[in-house]
Amino acid sequence: MWNETVLTRALGIQYPIIQAPMAGGPTTPELVAAVSNAGGLGFLGAGYMSADSMRAAIHRIRELTDKPFGVNLFVPERDEQVDLTAVASMKDHLKRMVPHASGVADEIENVPIEQPSKDQFVKQLEVVLEERVPVCSFTFGHPTAEEIEELKSKDIYVIGTATTVEEATTLEKMNVDAIVVQGYEAGGHRGSFLGFDESRLIGSMALIPQVVDRVSVPVIAAGGIMDGGGIVACFALGASGVQMGTAFLVSRESGAHPEYKRAILNSRDVDTVITTAFSGKPARGIRNAFINSMQHYKGAIPPYPLQNALTRPIRNWASREANPDFMSLWAGQGSGLSREASAGEIVRRLVQETEEILDRFTRIMIK
Numbered sequence: 001m002w003n004e005t006v007l008t009r010a011l012g013i014q015y016p017i018i019q020a021p022m023a024g025g026p027t028t029p030e031l032v033a034a035v036s037n038a039g040g041l042g043f044l045g046a047g048y049m050s051a052d053s054m055r056a057a058i059h060r061i062r063e064l065t066d067k068p069f070g071v072n073l074f075v076p077e078r079d080e081q082v083d084l085t086a087v088a089s090m091k092d093h094l095k096r097m098v099p100h101a102s103g104v105a106d107e108i109e110n111v112p113i114e115q116p117s118k119d120q121f122v123k124q125l126e127v128v129l130e131e132r133v134p135v136c137s138f139t140f141g142h143p144t145a146e147e148i149e150e151l152k153s154k155d156i157y158v159i160g161t162a163t164t165v166e167e168a169t170t171l172e173k174m175n176v177d178a179i180v181v182q183g184y185e186a187g188g189h190r191g192s193f194l195g196f197d198e199s200r201l202i203g204s205m206a207l208i209p210q211v212v213d214r215v216s217v218p219v220i221a222a223g224g225i226m227d228g229g230g231i232v233a234c235f236a237l238g239a240s241g242v243q244m245g246t247a248f249l250v251s252r253e254s255g256a257h258p259e260y261k262r263a264i265l266n267s268r269d270v271d272t273v274i275t276t277a278f279s280g281k282p283a284r285g286i287r288n289a290f291i292n293s294m295q296h297y298k299g300a301i302p303p304y305p306l307q308n309a310l311t312r313p314i315r316n317w318a319s320r321e322a323n324p325d326f327m328s329l330w331a332g333q334g335s336g337l338s339r340e341a342s343a344g345e346i347v348r349r350l351v352q353e354t355e356e357i358l359d360r361f362t363r364i365m366i367k
């Protein structure tokens with residue numbers, strides 16, 4: 001059977017379909033549980049969560065499902081020197097984007113300049129260990145060898161994220177159990193951790209088989225997979241599972257803003273771009289007024305997570321005002337294929353499409 005792979009056996013799930021962790025609100029406990037209950041693997045994007053809210057979300061997921069699920073964390077960056085002139089100039093630029101009366105300009109002015117700290121990550125990791133979350137994945141790098149060992153000693157399945165062959169082989173050396181291979185098409189932040197430039201934007205069709213050739217752990221394909229055809233293609237390239245974000249963003253259980261969902265459902269193939277404008281880190285989303293305005297910005301964009309903190313007041317304001325022009329509309333290149341439905345229906349449709357395509361192939365081959 002197509003759905004019995006090393007991954008489904010290791011994770012104890014029915015279908016090798018993972019709902020991508022999406023930090024910042026979309027992956028509600030309801031979404032995570034609905035996907036796991038439908039036989040896939042639901043994932044909580046906990047990157048921005050405090051340890052307490054993460055624990056509460058895990059408890060809620062466990063109330064809603066007794067099936068396996070995952071939690072995803074952001075590996076903190078090494079400290080970068082903060083250029084205070086660049087920050088002041090960015091604040092001025094951002095303040096000019098919002099109406100004076102909104103009070104958002106004051107919020108931007110008062111954003112504290114904090115160095116990235118490992119404390120939050122350490123506390124999040126403690127919650128994962130204490131709660132014995134079945135699966136834990138990471139993006140933007142990998143934890144230390146000791147941290148990975150500790151997770152594995154508690155029978156937690158550890159997944160890393162790679163955007164190049166070199167990142168994948170590095171993760172395998174760190175002893176992860178499986179690797180998410182994120183192609184150029186993917187929505188949201190690039191998981192890159194060994195540098196970033198244009199040459200590292202590799203499409204899934206080229207990247208998946210090259211990683212499969214070089215590592216022996218299961219490969220989970222991510223980026224632009226929206227239907228059964230995408231799933232079959234990734235399996236043909238050697239993947240043992242798929243991770244899909246944009247397809248689940250528009251699901252009924254997703255916490256994405258209704259205007260964000262609408263923008264995805266109305267999008268076309270040419271609507272997404274990769275930008276550092278929102279967070280200081282490259283990420284793919286639907287082009288809007290904010291991205292366009294930042295394209296004319298001549299100064300340097302402060303690094304992640306500082307830029308993310310600087311733009312947060314604008315994004316929160318856009319959310320309150322239901323104004324998609326200033327929201328971060330993260331989405332993959334396949335967003336035009338999005339279909340509105342419940343998460344359970346999406347999983348069932350994906351399974352049905354995959355089986356129909358495989359059945360058609362088998363009949364062609366028998367002829």
Ligand SMILES: Cc1cc2nc3c(=O)[nH]c(=O)nc-3n(C[C@H](O)[C@H](O)[C@H](O)COP(=O)(O)O)c2cc1C
Nearest residue numbers: 020022023045139186187188223224245246330332
């Ligand atoms: C809104 C959004 C938020 C995301 N947040 C995370 C995250 O917190 N952690 C992570 O590992 N990947 C994150 N991703 C990337 C996904 O894991 C995955 O690589 C991507 O969704 C695959 O491309 P697709 O959106 O075309 O399916 C996010 C993607 C989106 C669209």
